[in-house]
Amino acid sequence: EAQVTQNPRYLITVTGKKLTVTCSQNMNHEYMSWYRQDPGLGLRQIYYSMNVEVTDKGDVPEGYKVSRKEKRNFPLILESPSPNQTSLYFCASSRWGGSYEQYFGPGTRLTVT
Amino acid sequence: AQSVTQLGSHVSVSEGALVLLRCNYSSSVPPYLFWYVQYPNQGLQLLLKYTSAATLVKGINGFEAEFKKSETSFHLTKPSAHMSDAAEYFCAVRLNTGNQFYFGTGTSLTVIP
Numbered sequence: 142e143a144q145v146t147q148n149p150r151y152l153i154t155v156t157g158k159k160l161t162v163t164c165s166q167n168m169n170h171e172y173m174s175w176y177r178q179d180p181g182l183g184l185r186q187i188y189y190s191m192n193v194e195v196t197d198k199g200d201v202p203e204g205y206k207v208s209r210k211e212k213r214n215f216p217l218i219l220e221s222p223s224p225n226q227t228s229l230y231f232c233a234s235s236r237w238g239g240s241y242e243q244y245f246g247p248g249t250r251l252t253v254t
Numbered sequence: 255a256q257s258v259t260q261l262g263s264h265v266s267v268s269e270g271a272l273v274l275l276r277c278n279y280s281s282s283v284p285p286y287l288f289w290y291v292q293y294p295n296q297g298l299q300l301l302l303k304y305t306s307a308a309t310l311v312k313g314i315n316g317f318e319a320e321f322k323k324s325e326t327s328f329h330l331t332k333p334s335a336h337m338s339d340a341a342e343y344f345c346a347v348r349l350n351t352g353n354q355f356y357f358g359t360g361t362s363l364t365v366i367p
Binding site (some may be wrong): 172181182184185233243 | 260263286288290296297298299300303305344346348353354355356357358359360
């Protein structure tokens, strides 16, 4: 089954404790992306990757890091989480070209206290 | 500049009534346009997409959207609302310049029995 998986689905952590949210896709997609969803703000793009070793900032990259060492994986790293990073995070992937349709993971709800 | 605007953060319709969710984009060149649906506690699922092949696009679950270049709009409609349509709906664009996606702030649809 074609899918995007994220782990963990729920995470509660404390300010400053480094964490990683994993994202993996099995569709051989070139493009992968991270979004955060906040009430009233919709989804905002954090980082995206056009292919292995190619990443770029989205609209809200501050406080986040990403890496793309393998085509299927695109982890999101918060090196020193702060309460304003409490949010619902989505990973997505798509072919680059054609319709650019994105496939989304189930989401990770992060709470930083 | 906001690339995509959704008018109405909350829309309520009676079961069986017409659903109309509004989306306007800001781009001089018609972009790629998408509507996604998010059911409670789930990720986003593609409803339909505009890729310049046809101005009237049919999607899943009886939804359709019409691309109107003169109005820079891509409104989502469904002739007869069903209780199962209650969800959050997002309009998204991929501009023809750059590699980012931009989402609207979302419209929460309530269906009244």
